[in-house]
Amino acid sequence: MAVEIPFRRDFAFAYGRLETVAAGVRRIVARNPSPFTFKGTGTYVVGAGDVAVIDPGPDLAEHVAALIAGLAGERVTHILVTHTHRDHSPAARALQQATGAPTFGFGPHRGGRRGEPGTEEGGDWDFVPDVVLRDGDRVDGSGWRFEAVHTPGHTSNHLCFALPDRGILFSGDHVMGWSTSVIAPPDGDMGAYLASLDKLLGRRDTVYWPTHGPAIDAPQRHVRAFIAHRREREAGILDCVSRGVGQIDAIVDRLYVGLQPALHGAAGRSVHAHLIDLVGRGIVESDGPATLDGLYRPARR
Ligand SMILES: [Zn+2]
Numbered sequence: 001m002a003v004e005i006p007f008r009r010d011f012a013f014a015y016g017r018l019e020t021v022a023a024g025v026r027r028i029v030a031r032n033p034s035p036f037t038f039k040g041t042g043t044y045v046v047g048a049g050d051v052a053v054i055d056p057g058p059d060l061a062e063h064v065a066a067l068i069a070g071l072a073g074e075r076v077t078h079i080l081v082t083h084t085h086r087d088h089s090p091a092a093r094a095l096q097q098a099t100g101a102p103t104f105g106f107g108p109h110r111g112g113r114r115g116e117p118g119t120e121e122g123g124d125w126d127f128v129p130d131v132v133l134r135d136g137d138r139v140d141g142s143g144w145r146f147e148a149v150h151t152p153g154h155t156s157n158h159l160c161f162a163l164p165d166r167g168i169l170f171s172g173d174h175v176m177g178w179s180t181s182v183i184a185p186p187d188g189d190m191g192a193y194l195a196s197l198d199k200l201l202g203r204r205d206t207v208y209w210p211t212h213g214p215a216i217d218a219p220q221r222h223v224r225a226f227i228a229h230r231r232e233r234e235a236g237i238l239d240c241v242s243r244g245v246g247q248i249d250a251i252v253d254r255l256y257v258g259l260q261p262a263l264h265g266a267a268g269r270s271v272h273a274h275l276i277d278l279v280g281r282g283i284v285e286s287d288g289p290a291t292l293d294g295l296y297r298p299a300r301r
Helices: 061-070 092-099 190-201 219-242 248-255 261-280
Strands: 019-022 025-029 042-046 050-054 075-080 103-105 138-140 145-150 159-163 168-172 207-210 284-286 296-298
Touching: 019 207, 025 061, 042 061, 042 207, 061 092, 075 092, 145 190, 190 219, 190 261, 207 219, 219 248, 219 261, 219 296, 248 261, 261 284, 261 296
Parallel strands: 050 075, 075 103, 168 207
Antiparallel strands: 019 025, 025 042, 042 050, 138 145, 145 159, 159 168, 284 296
């Protein structure tokens, strides 16, 4: 019996409009829909008057212009970035040029090196935060206080931002309602991702606002389903490997029935992330380095 994830895909919004989604929380959705971004990037504004912006979004001039127009008469005091993917951080530059606000984040992108073959394509190699945040760091503004929650896995530099007084967690791409997260090596790390899901189970947040799609209002149930889903996927991969199906393409064909062709590559990277984790735990071994086109088999013990 497959794990059922309680996906949430009802999403009411209008592109280009800064809309109130909860008390003191507004959101504007960028027009960059895709199989990885759902309807597009949701840029959040927290506070009123002096405000923080979370995930300015992709390098889309109309998005930044609409955000700034929506904030007429207000002042952006903080620009917070959950992680350095191209649908999240590039607009920080234009927003900072327009407002002078400092940027906050864990650090620059770390998926290998820019231009190196085999490194992921979606990284924003240009973003460098003005203020570096570590797990548990506080960021104080006018009427709000954020706590940074380091949640590596989707990327090594992923942060969620909590408003502990309100039970709100801005969960970035770590936990989304509409889809599972892409865990793509080299920067994506399955073991770190599962540990970061466990970390959220130890918190008391009551609602998550992901960067893509609608809010998650039963977050613990959602996180537990994601953990169960990955454990189930891992068991499926181990089953394949133990039957001699040791190449990632073949494993994807077996395990992802009915997959859209556009998502085949992402599924392969996810299987790769599981295999790297399994090799690291001594359960599986590979011929040579644990690459995307490697051959995997059960470890001899
Ligand atoms: Zn991302």
